[in-house]
Amino acid sequence: MAADRRSKADTLALRQRLISSSCRLFFPEDPVKIVRAQGQYMYDEQGAEYIDCINNVAHVGHCHPVVVRAAHEQNQVLNTNSRYLHDNIVDYAQRLSETLPEPLCVFYFLNSGSEANDLALRLARHYTGHQDVVVLDHAYHGHLSSLIDISPYKFRNLDGQKEWVHVAPLPDTYRGPYREDHPNPAVAYANEVKRVVSSAQEKGRKIAAFFAESLPSVGGQIIPPAGYFSQVAEHIHKAGGVFVADEIQVGFGRVGKHFWAFQLQGKDFVPDIVTMGKSIGNGHPVACVATTQPVARAFEATGVEYFNTFGGSPVSCAVGLAVLNVLEKEQLQAHATSVGSFLMELLRQQKIKHPIVGDVRGVGLFIGVDLIKDEATRTPATEEAAYLVSRHGREGAKLPDAEVPALS
Ligand SMILES: Cc1ncc(COP(=O)(O)O)c(C=O)c1O
Numbered sequence: 001m002a003a004d005r006r007s008k009a010d011t012l013a014l015r016q017r018l019i020s021s022s023c024r025l026f027f028p029e030d031p032v033k034i035v036r037a038q039g040q041y042m043y044d045e046q047g048a049e050y051i052d053c054i055n056n057v058a059h060v061g062h063c064h065p066v067v068v069r070a071a072h073e074q075n076q077v078l079n080t081n082s083r084y085l086h087d088n089i090v091d092y093a094q095r096l097s098e099t100l101p102e103p104l105c106v107f108y109f110l111n112s113g114s115e116a117n118d119l120a121l122r123l124a125r126h127y128t129g130h131q132d133v134v135v136l137d138h139a140y141h142g143h144l145s146s147l148i149d150i151s152p153y154k155f156r157n158l159d160g161q162k163e164w165v166h167v168a169p170l171p172d173t174y175r176g177p178y179r180e181d182h183p184n185p186a187v188a189y190a191n192e193v194k195r196v197v198s199s200a201q202e203k204g205r206k207i208a209a210f211f212a213e214s215l216p217s218v219g220g221q222i223i224p225p226a227g228y229f230s231q232v233a234e235h236i237h238k239a240g241g242v243f244v245a246d247e248i249q250v251g252f253g254r255v256g257k258h259f260w261a262f263q264l265q266g267k268d269f270v271p272d273i274v275t276m277g278k279s280i281g282n283g284h285p286v287a288c289v290a291t292t293q294p295v296a297r298a299f300e301a302t303g304v305e306y307f308n309t310f311g312g313s314p315v316s317c318a319v320g321l322a323v324l325n326v327l328e329k330e331q332l333q334a335h336a337t338s339v340g341s342f343l344m345e346l347l348r349q350q351k352i353k354h355p356i357v358g359d360v361r362g363v364g365l366f367i368g369v370d371l372i373k374d375e376a377t378r379t380p381a382t383e384e385a386a387y388l389v390s391r392h393g394r395e396g397a398k399l400p401d402a403e404v405p406a407l408s
Contacts, residue, residue: 008033008045026054027390037062049398056217056249059279060326067282070322071315079315082109083307088317095324096288099259101270106296108289109312113248113277114142116287119306120244120273121146121209123291127298128240130206132164134196136171138219141211141246150211153218166200166207168193170216171224174359174370175378189224190231197239207241209273214261217249221368223361229265242272242295248287252279253327256337256364264363284319285310336364343367356381 006014011033015025025031032050034042039061042050052058060067074088082089093107110116125131133150135141140153148154149162161167171189173180178188197207210232216222233243250261251274258264262271272295277287299306310316327333344362347369351357358372371381371388 029390039064057278057283059252059254059282060323060330060332062283064282064322064326066326067284067319067322070318071284074315074318077314079313081307081309082312086314086317088314088321089312092312092317092320095321096290099324100274100290103270103292104274104290106291106293108291108306108308109316110287110289110308111285111310111316112142112287113246113275114144114147115308115311116248116275116277116289117141117211117244117246118144118146119289120211120275120291121150123273123289123295123299124209124242124244126302127242127295128206128208130208130240132166132200132205132207132241134166134168134193134200134207134210134236134241136212136216136219137167137169139211139213139216140218141213164205166196166205168196170219170222171228172220172222173225174361175220175380186225186227187231190228190235193232194235197235201239207236207239209242209244210236211244211246213246213248213250214264215250215255215363215366217366220370221361221366223363224265226265229262229271230269233269233271244273244275245271246275248275248277249279250366251276252323253333254279254336254365256333256340259333261363261366280323281316281319282323284316286316286320287311288320333364340364340367356384 012031033045034050035045036043037052037058040052042052042062044050052062055062078086089109092109096107097105108119110119121133124133135150135152138153140151141147142151148158150165152161152167155161155165169176169189169192171185173182173185176189178185182188193210200207212229212232213219214229215224229243229245236243245260245262247260247262251259253259255261255264260274262269262274273289273291275287275289280286280288340362343365344360344367347357347360347367350369351360355375356371357369358375358378359368359370361368361370370378371385373379373381
């Protein structure tokens, strides 16, 4: 296999010559060369075994045989674009619709999370006739130009904030302005969105959408207080905009007790648009946008076709269906709850022992450990966090037939 042909040093040298250095490697000081993976384990060229804790794509486990078989079998029969009538796309849309609240009943299939968010932006703009977007601070919604513009995590290092983008504070009850001791942080943070909307409107701007990850991950594994999204949706709808829930990292049962992370916000809350990616295809490039009839109808009314060459192909939909089947058959939602609770408990024990651990927060297998320099200020221990990540990359690997160094 190609993976075995070259030494690690040769692969690295070739990569440095041929691949843009903007495409960064994990552990750049000493990259890991992974040649195969199975379940939760990855293996390097020496056969050392790693637990994969940073891959938010191999949702039902690397190379799951059911998913691999589904892709292979469909590949042997037919793979083409979604302009031909085919059962897989409708079967898949039907299965997804069973996981979502009833109003979210129209589906578009695409190839990446970025494409899904870009389409969500187009849908929102057509439906509302407005241009502007409210986003949460530190958010990342994808690599297309339109999404870099609504990703403070990126645009702060590039061209800066566009006049049509408005940034609201993260609903962070650990480090933000309204913390665990606030009587109603959901309302307080939602009022911040209202304030951002009002100040945009005073400048003559019109809000098309509020974009947020249902649990902000890139912003620091944040768990918005329950009720926050309903309140925000009220302010956004009043301004004529729609609510877009980005479930690209946090959907598909990762949070355990619900299939979708936005459901943590309560039964009454239903976004106008939901975007899906990453885990949806367990590594195969699949993505999806689900929305309501009125939003879809407004887009259709333009008369412009939405065509995506690979989106919704028979193979992609077979893979998506297989992922749903595995989630159900292996009860992986319940598994996320039990493994997540176990891990949280172990991490909480570390918090008691080590003052650098400021906060351990999470739900299901969405878990964050917030390292701090000092309890009074809760200043992030950024260098220490970087050190820990690289140290575990090295020392966490289990070499075949060798003594594993103990992690203290
Ligand atoms: C929250 C979120 N939205 C969107 C994207 C973009 O997805 P993709 O890289 O598949 O285009 C990402 C990717 O990291 C993400 O984390």
